[in-house]
Amino acid sequence: MTVLEAVSLTKRFGPVTAVDGVSFSVGExxxxxxxxxxxxxxxxxxxxxxxxxxxxTGTVRMFGRDLARHRAWTxxxxxxxxxxxxxxxxxxxxxxxxxxxxxxxxRNPRRQVAEVTELLDLGELRDRRYGQLSSGQxxxxxxxxxxxxxxxxxxxxxxxxxxxxxxxxxxxxxxLREAHRTGRAMLITSHNMPEVERMCSRIHFVSxxxxxxxxxxxxxxxxxxxxxxxAVFLRVARG
Amino acid sequence: xxxxxxxxxxARRRRxxxxxxxxxFALRRDPPRMVDMAFWPTTELVLWGLxxxxxxxxxxxxxxxxxxxxxxxxxxxxxxxxxxxFGFLFDVWSRNLLNVFVSPLSTLEYVAGLVLASVVKVTAxxxxxxxxxxxxxxxxxxxxxxxxVPFMAVLxxxxxxxxxxxxxxxxxxxxxAQIVAFILxxxxxxxxxxxxxxxxxxxxxxxxAALVPASHVFEGMRAVLTGxxxxxxxxAVAALLDVAYVAGALAFLLxxxxxxxxxxxxxxxxx
Numbered sequence: 001m002t003v004l005e006a007v008s009l010t011k012r013f014g015p016v017t018a019v020d021g022v023s024f025s026v027g028e029x030x031x032x033x034x035x036x037x038x039x040x041x042x043x044x045x046x047x048x049x050x051x052x053x054x055x056x057t058g059t060v061r062m063f064g065r066d067l068a069r070h071r072a073w074t075x076x077x078x079x080x081x082x083x084x085x086x087x088x089x090x091x092x093x094x095x096x097x098x099x100x101x102x103x104x105x106x107r108n109p110r111r112q113v114a115e116v117t118e119l120l121d122l123g124e125l126r127d128r129r130y131g132q133l134s135s136g137q138x139x140x141x142x143x144x145x146x147x148x149x150x151x152x153x154x155x156x157x158x159x160x161x162x163x164x165x166x167x168x169x170x171x172x173x174x175x176l177r178e179a180h181r182t183g184r185a186m187l188i189t190s191h192n193m194p195e196v197e198r199m200c201s202r203i204h205f206v207s208x209x210x211x212x213x214x215x216x217x218x219x220x221x222x223x224x225x226x227x228x229x230x231a232v233f234l235r236v237a238r239g
Numbered sequence: 240x241x242x243x244x245x246x247x248x249x250a251r252r253r254r255x256x257x258x259x260x261x262x263x264f265a266l267r268r269d270p271p272r273m274v275d276m277a278f279w280p281t282t283e284l285v286l287w288g289l290x291x292x293x294x295x296x297x298x299x300x301x302x303x304x305x306x307x308x309x310x311x312x313x314x315x316x317x318x319x320x321x322x323x324x325f326g327f328l329f330d331v332w333s334r335n336l337l338n339v340f341v342s343p344l345s346t347l348e349y350v351a352g353l354v355l356a357s358v359v360k361v362t363a364x365x366x367x368x369x370x371x372x373x374x375x376x377x378x379x380x381x382x383x384x385x386x387x388v389p390f391m392a393v394l395x396x397x398x399x400x401x402x403x404x405x406x407x408x409x410x411x412x413x414x415x416a417q418i419v420a421f422i423l424x425x426x427x428x429x430x431x432x433x434x435x436x437x438x439x440x441x442x443x444x445x446x447x448a449a450l451v452p453a454s455h456v457f458e459g460m461r462a463v464l465t466g467x468x469x470x471x472x473x474x475a476v477a478a479l480l481d482v483a484y485v486a487g488a489l490a491f492l493l494x495x496x497x498x499x500x501x502x503x504x505x506x507x508x509x510x
Contacts, residue, residue: 047505052506090265106244107242
């Protein structure tokens with residue numbers, strides 16, 4: 001089953017074409033990576049997928065429905081976390097999760113909050129304010145928020161940026177375990193090549209607003225005649 | 240999935256409740272905000288109360304009732320606008336706005352949540368002020384009589400409309416436009432004729448004032464306090480103007496959101 005289908009997405013900001021005819025899909029249980037240098041159009045693409053930015057042309061369908069026409073229905077089945085987004089600093093962890101459980105219209109907010117609290121091992125942090133937490137703890141809270149509605153599609157924009165290697169590794173482990181357990185689809189951007197190699201079954205390289213290469217990490221390395229994804233990245237980024 | 244997420248009206252109610260809960264959790268964790276809710280209104284009340292007592296002692300009759308009634312009702316509008324706008328700015332300042340906009344919460348549900356939160360907070364503020372006005376100056380807000388509730392309703396709705404305009408301005412023009420949230424209500428204050436009768440204003444300003452819902456309320460309040468009845472005709476005009484203000488404000492908000500999504504400006508609230 002196709003969870004996400006983005007067709008011919010184009011976005012121009014004045015004279016700059018940020019995204020130029022990008023099409024891709026994400027299937028159930030699939031983890032897809034969008035890779036590319038800064039300014040390649042990855043975040044703009046994600047924001048079109050999430051309805052934050054309206055494409056000039058093209059469509060986004062999720063779970064078989066058009067995002068523009070069925071906004072509440074589709075967005076209640078998706079969730080999002082990013083390194084550049086925060087949560088209200090004055091709220092306690094349990095309050096934050098309660099707010100978002102309500103915001104996603106969950107039938108049983110208390111049960112879902114308890115489940116993600118356990119899943120992300122937040123029990124000891126539940127009465128701490130978000131602003132008092134370390135970067136790694138904040139990332140765990142953001143992921144807890146992102147998993148509250150058990151989304152069919154999880155969109156992550158550089159989820160482990162700003163984290164030390166140990167915490168980053170634990171987060172990746174958790175996301176992979178959850179993806180395997182639930183069959184959840186994920187769409188990820190990252191500048192961490194080992195992370196993408198480890199997590200993504202399919203990778204789209206984006207450059208100049210276009211998808212210039214697609215495949216698994218091994219396929220891409222083979223196609224470019226290099227050893228690993230980082231070398232592919234450098235080849236693409238440097239033209 | 241279908242059993243996990245509510246649909247229809249139940250989901251809408253829950254999403255609106257999320258905004259309310261967010262607001263009250265934040266209030267509970269932010270004592271300065273709680274103080275702010277009572278401090279400025281109380282300061283104004285004390286200041287104008289002393290001025291009006293001085294005037295009363297100098298035989299300017301019913302000055303206490305006029306001025307304190309005006310101060311209290313003005314706070315209804317001022318606070319309604321402020322609570323709505325600052326509820327939104329709370330999400331901007333805490334870089335939480337993208338989380339809100341990628342959730343299923345619709346624009347109108349978001350505004351409805353902010354409105355409900357403002358009703359509770361404004362009611363609490365006015366309750367404190369009215370008690371203080373009675374204890375310090377012997378002025379009972381209920382002396383305004385049966386017009387009190389509709390007067391307050393008209394002012395609240397106008398305050399919400401201005402709050403929505405402030406939100407729309409920030410979405411349309413970016414964070415630098417947040418100054419609108421601080422000053423917009425004061426742009427209307429001279430035309431609302433809060434502390435003086437409409438007749439004091441020059442002719443053209445009176446024409447403008449006639450289009451401001453609050454001016455009909457404050458004129459009506461003065462009429463009641465000087466022994467006249469409630470001017471239901473004026474209240475009806477004010478209510479109709481409120482409808483136009485709210486419609487205009489919501490249209491501006493929807494336009495601003497459409498514009499921001501088209502220009503990619505919502506994304507910038509994350510950085």
